Amino acid sequence: MxxxxxxxxxxxxxxxxxxxxxxxxxxxxxxxxxxxxxxxxxxxxxxxxxxxxxxxxxxxxxxxxxxxxxxxxxxxxxxxxxxxxxxxxxxxxxxxxxxxxxxxxxxxxxxxxxxxxxxxxxxxxxxxxxxxxxxxxxxxxxxxxxxxxxxxxxxxxxxxxxxxxxxxxxxxxxxxxxxxxxxxxxxxxxxxxxxxxxxxxxxxxxxxxxxxxxxxxxxxxxxxxxxxxxxxxxxxYPKRFSRRAVPQFHLAVGVIFKNRRVLIVRRPDNGLLGGLWEFPGGRVSPQESPEAACRRTVLETVNLKVEVSARLTRIYHAYTHFKIFADVFICRYESGRVKLNGPAEHRWVSVKALSRYPLHRTQHKFIHLLPLKEPSDIRSG
Ligand code: SF4
Missing domain, CATH: 1.10.340.30 (Hypothetical protein; domain 2)
Known part of the structure; x- marks a missing residue:
């Protein structure tokens, strides 16, 4: 000083x-x-x-x-x-x-x-x-x-x-x-x-x-x-600086089923939510439908082609400096081998086994809605 x-x-x-x-x-x-x-x-x-x-x-x-x-x-x-x-x-x-x-x-x-x-x-x-x-x-x-x-x-x-x-x-x-x-x-x-x-x-x-x-x-x-x-x-009192408006991002998330298992990925150890597990996905671009964003971001992050079977839900979450809302889709695996671009690790696990992994809070907002059956049994909606 x-x-x-x-x-x-x-x-x-x-x-x-x-x-x-x-x-x-x-x-x-x-x-x-x-x-x-x-x-x-x-x-x-x-x-x-x-x-x-x-x-x-x-x-x-x-x-x-x-x-x-x-x-x-x-x-x-x-x-x-x-x-x-x-x-x-x-x-x-x-x-x-x-x-x-x-x-x-x-x-x-x-x-x-x-x-x-x-x-x-x-x-x-x-x-x-x-x-x-x-x-x-x-x-x-x-x-x-x-x-x-x-x-x-x-x-x-x-x-x-x-x-x-x-x-x-x-x-x-x-x-x-x-x-x-x-x-x-x-x-x-x-x-x-x-x-x-x-x-x-x-x-x-x-x-x-x-x-x-x-x-x-x-x-x-x-x-x-x-x-x-x-x-x-x-x-x-206390006095405060008024904060700038918090940005909001739209995400698409894919729950990919293959042989009654779903794909989860682990985030890199450093950075936001480092080391935690999640379903693959990413930002929805302007003029892109959430379904198309789901297919694109899944392909970009884990190298799999998927078919979007149904929209499971939309979730909202506020972090300290930004907010998100995410459309979560049930997807059917179509083709490809997992090749990671961003995540540190991946696993195919049963829906029941998800509770063994540290998942971040947004994932807990929808995993209780996940079906145990394959997407072929699920009606689009
Ligand atoms: S310190 Fe806080 S609670 Fe105590 S009198 Fe002052 S304003 Fe009230």
Whole structure:
């Protein structure tokens, strides 16, 4: 950080946070957290590996969604060594449906790294932990502060929302350039005697009380010091940059039957949904029918000629930066040998055996509709 930026941050914080307030805020937050914290499975442990798993899962994902995934994951991989020895496909299968699969691949890779380079002990130093695959500023601060009491502030969406209301911070929370200001504000408040407890308390306040909509200010332990509340401007915070319109893509997907089996392909390990299995297909071009796109993209990606027998369904899915809608077709194999152009691997499997493979979420939106019979028995429609 340059000297000029540092000075700007200091001036910004001194302007907003008076030192007498800091100890009162810490005290009230701590008391509130002791009485109100949720009883979550990862809060019952001091094991840095388990805390790390929970923090990785919690990125971009709601607590209620994470709990069953966390429990299954820890049951199967109770130690970092168990995870490091596992096959990536098994890790992805346990992560199936949780989304953001790069998190699972990185965690698996990092576990192997810790075994190789750190003798299986999660490093408790910032530089060593932050160098692990998939570990960024948020994960490093969360894991090191909670597991090892490293005095590093955590800044997630909940924390930014609380701080922006508490101190009327007019900077957009969804801009990377404002991150340093929020981080420095959180650092100024951080209780160095119990950084892990403080970080969890601030995140918990954002999750339970200072919620995005209808914050429960009457129940807030910080209400007397909250600038937005005092100015009756709670709903004006946090500030956000308006996002550009999210693009939407039209896809065609082919479920190709051959001898009562269907063809699935595995995506390359790197990139979106890396390592997961799916049915072949691709983008529908302008002026092309979805059926023609299905035949074309199947030929292009797996080198098979197919006949489209029936349209199974249309599915919709939203990713972080784009949306898709996909027409899913039942296809009959006509000719050709599988030659992959893009996918890393292929398998012919029975419909029942699909449950053994880690499939991404869009595939789960239609596999329950798949017939077990050959397409010759299916009426077009
Ligand atoms: S008083 Fe309301 S707006 Fe201010 S921090 Fe508490 S819950 Fe958030």
């Amino acid at each position: 340059s000297r000029k930026t540092r000075e700007r941050l200091i001036a910004f914080n001194e302007d907003r946070i008076c030192p007498q307030d800091i100890s009162a805020l810490r005290r009230r937050l701590k008391t509130w957290y002791r009485k109100n914290r949720r009883d979550l499975p990862w809060r019952a442990t001091c094991d840095p590996y388990r805390i790390w798993v929970s923090e990785v899962m919690l990125q971009q994902t709601q607590v209620d969604t994470v709990i069953p995934y966390y429990q299954r994951f820890i049951k199967r991989f109770p130690t970092l060594q168990c995870l490091a020895e596992a096959e990536l496909q098994e890790v992805l299968k346990l992560w199936e449906g949780l989304g953001y699969y790069a998190r699972a691949r990185n965690l698996h890779h990092a576990a192997k790294w810790v075994v190789e380079k750190h003798g299986g002990e999660v490093p408790n130093q910032w530089a060593a932990f932050n160098a692990l695959p998939g570990v960024g500023d948020y994960i490093a601060s969360a894991v090191l502060s909670i597991a090892f009491q490293e005095p590093s502030p955590v800044v997630d969406g909940n924390v930014k929302r609380v701080l922006s209301r508490l101190f009327e911070i007019d900077l957009p929370v969804n801009s990377s350039s404002s991150y340093r200001i929020f981080k420095s504000t959180a650092a100024r408040l951080l209780d160095s005697k119990d950084p892990g407890g403080f970080n969890q308390a601030l995140m918990e306040l954002g999750a339970l009380v200072c919620k995005p909509k209808n914050p429960d200010c009457d129940a807030c332990p910080l209400k007397d010091r909250c600038k937005a509340r005092r100015a009756q401007a709670v709903n004006a």
